[in-house]
Amino acid sequence: MVTTKNIWESLEKVSDPEIPVLSIVDLGIVRNVEIDKELCTVTITPTYSGCPAMHTIEQEILTTLSPIIKTEVKSTLSPAWTTDWMSENGKKKLREYGIAPPENEVDKSVLFAKPTVVPCPKCNSQDTKMISQFGSTACKAHYQCNQCLEPFDYFKCLR
């Protein structure tokens, strides 16, 4: 008998194609798992409207779960995804991978606000600078460490 707990455990093995170190559960994009008799419904939500990884993630979920149970994947937009849903474990994994996890950011309506202090994931220095608000994917900004000079991605706060 497959339980929702089994399904959640299996989903821990499905990684985000753009940040392979994070599972879709760590990222907080799996919103719900339901089992109704023989059918499992997994509800996911995109990080950004144009997230190109959604189709791949859907396929990965189906591939992972289909040997266990008949599965359908649904997508929902509300409530809208926020980085607050990223698990502590996910943040830890991100840092170890070299991507700075989301920090509490100042209000975006403040222009030229002092950029959020993002500690360097390599040397842990607080002395870093923002290079660009937009990085290699929609969810990341580009930073550089003033101490060890390492350029790094910052998973920016979305609220």
Add this chain to the structure above:
Amino acid sequence: MNTKNQLYNYILEIADDSLILGQRLSEWCGHGPILEEDIALTNIALDFIGQANNLYEYAATLSENKITPDQLAFLRVDNDFKNALLVEQPNRDFAYTLARQFYFDAFRKLFFEKLIDSKDEQLSAIAEKSLKETKYHLKHSSEWIIRLGDGTEESHNRIQTAIDFLWKYTNELFEDNQAYTEILDLELGISVSALKSTWLEYVHSILTEATLTIPNSPFSQTGGRKGIHTEHLGYLLAEMQYMQRAFPNSTW
């Protein structure tokens, strides 16, 4: 037009704004003035195309004919598009692109903030999702207006020219469409004319900080919402729709 029909057209209007501006911005791919801006503009383009996709998907479910989101994007002709004239204006240079973006982002933020209250659940969800991204977009474009305006003589003059030139396309964003009276009555959609004063206030504050002169020409160009476009849209569609026109029903 019945309510469902009105809602369908209303959604297309929002979707078309997003798609056309997304396509325009994506033209910067590989041409940005600096690498960071190349990435920024194309990231923003992706957000807009994502919004358009969400909206077309929803519109398709309301259509009486079996229509797909791809058909809405790639098989309609210019007169079928309901986007505002502002978003189809060509990129020209970085100043024009940012001036267009600034005017539109300032409008879009107010628009989505209100649309969240829509009694239509899916529209409200799309607005909630899109607003989060729009806040980033507006911060990006506002900061550039100030940087360019309060920058060198050259950058000041060029952004001023762009701000002045595009001004005539801004009023159209705030024209309530008589075709959607029912949508407004049922609180599914929102009145855009009610957003104008807040928009003006914001635009004035940024332009002032940027040491730019606020345009005051009363002349306004309109027609996009009725499908009457400037000559630029046709060229944009010719490029964007090329694959589906040349190879009908092709898929990735």
